[in-house]
Amino acid sequence: MSINPYWPNPNANSTTPAPAKTLVQATYDAMREDILSGLLGPGTKLRADKLKDRYDVGASTLREALNLLVGEALVASEGQKGFRVTPMSEADFQDIVRVRKQLETQALRESIAHGDDDWEAGLVGAFHRLTKIEERLQEDPSGLSGEWEVRNRGFHAALIAACPSRWLHYFISILFHQSERYRRISLSRSHTNGGSAKRDVHAEHEAIFNAAIDRNADLACELTEQHIDRTLSFLTDKGFFQHLQDMENR
Amino acid sequence: MSINPYWPNPNANSTTPAPAKTLVQATYDAMREDILSGLLGPGTKLRADKLKDRYDVGASTLREALNLLVGEALVASEGQKGFRVTPMSEADFQDIVRVRKQLETQALRESIAHGDDDWEAGLVGAFHRLTKIEERLQEDPSGLSGEWEVRNRGFHAALIAACPSRWLHYFISILFHQSERYRRISLSRSHTNGGSAKRDVHAEHEAIFNAAIDRNADLACELTEQHIDRTLSFLTDKGFFQHLQDMENR
DNA sequence: ATTTTACGCATTATCGAGAATTTTTAAAAG
DNA sequence: CTTTTAAAAATTCTCGATAATGCGTAAAAT
Incomplete structure (x- = not known):
């Protein structure tokens, strides 16, 4: 699946070898699953160090995935104060x-x-x-x-x-x-x-x-x-x- | 305005000094304006070098802004082949x-x-x-x-x-x-x-x-x-x- | 002539370090 | 005791370099 669900994956029903997932996408998928499952609970502060450790990626890659999740409103970006799992109410x-x-x-x-x-x-x-x-x-x-x-x-x-x-x-x-x-x-x-x-x-x-x-x-x-x-x-x-x-x- | 329009800016009607815009947000705003104005036309390949030059930011900052725009479907991420302004039809x-x-x-x-x-x-x-x-x-x-x-x-x-x-x-x-x-x-x-x-x-x-x-x-x-x-x-x-x-x- | 393979170049993706900012802690002043 | 100020620590943000990948060209093979 492409990062942006709105634009269809050209390799949807084809026999091309592999999706060739990028690291950002993998991290994005993993983080989303962790948020949806509640492993990263609502309101959780998303500290860079912890997440770098957990997903085993660099700072930039991590932040790219985070910014992707902001678009889905699963993560909220707080000015210059980092990221946080979107609260629930x-x-x-x-x-x-x-x-x-x-x-x-x-x-x-x-x-x-x-x-x-x-x-x-x-x-x-x-x-x-x-x-x-x-x-x-x-x-x-x-x-x-x-x-x-x-x-x-x-x-x-x-x-x-x-x-x-x-x-x-x-x-x-x-x-x-x-x-x-x-x-x-x-x-x-x-x-x-x-x-x-x-x-x-x-x-x-x-x-x-x-x-x-x-x-x-x-x-x-x-x-x-x-x-x-x-x-x-x-x-x-x-x-x-x-x-x-x-x-x-x- | 916060990056994600869904979550309101807590400093909306306050007297706190400054919005303290982050560079990513500034780049994101500038790029969005350039896409909406057509300066970056539909389908345009968004090459890192050119954009780094134009907006005067580093590679990571640039890609973060790009990923933010993907969430609004103004930019499409093409697997491992970079970014492109979303086409029009x-x-x-x-x-x-x-x-x-x-x-x-x-x-x-x-x-x-x-x-x-x-x-x-x-x-x-x-x-x-x-x-x-x-x-x-x-x-x-x-x-x-x-x-x-x-x-x-x-x-x-x-x-x-x-x-x-x-x-x-x-x-x-x-x-x-x-x-x-x-x-x-x-x-x-x-x-x-x-x-x-x-x-x-x-x-x-x-x-x-x-x-x-x-x-x-x-x-x-x-x-x-x-x-x-x-x-x-x-x-x-x-x-x-x-x-x-x-x-x-x- | 067409396809295949290999190589070099261009572009993208990733990382870790350093700069900038916020938060915490503690001392000083009222 | 509370508030203010200042330094220290923790965290985020940004950058440039390096690694990985894709693309184009040309030689070799069919």
């Missing part, structure tokens, strides 16, 4: 959810309108992959969550893959990563504050999938909005936002 | 216009709904500033266009200033800069291909302003959509997009 997540609903439903509509057989095939495949791992995950909830993230991302990408708007894709991918951070961090830490009716994520995915394949745009969008909304109410019910201060300021 | 601008309409109308609605007296005051002031320079520009169309860009940006920002969604603001500012590049480059080069009915931009601004002050959200959004649409038809009528290939590949 309930208001921020509500905002993400609102805008994400608007953009994803729009993209889904256009995707359903433009989608051809290839789109359907890709969607069926992505849903199948996701189904398999969700079955496996239900029996054995240990591990595998990394792979689930990949397939969940793939399914949601396949849904809107036929939408021709590059800018929608770009913005949606940013917001998706933002959401992913909230979800993953909320799961990795125990905040079992309240009940929060058990959520059948797979059923939600299946319903969206069926509506999309049936070309029922209105229903698919409705279900997508609910799907996204539930990520918010899920975290709220869990009392996740009350624990945010605890993990800041390291 | 008719399809891209159509996409920008579509998404921009959707986001700006949404933000305008929320702004009109939430706006208080301070918002109105800011809007009146911004409109006044814009009016003055547009009057001056009508008599003497030479120069001043740089200042017009600033005030036009300010007016559009004031319209949606009361919208509470940080993410909408962030995405809109990206798309606004993208649009600005198309508009400015189309004006700086002579492509008087066809008639293109003379456009009274000030009248459009005035109509939007009045609708916003009247809290007529539907009308204001309608007018905003037309306003944005006209930037597209204006360039199309001018035959701008037929000249795009000419200015690539330097």
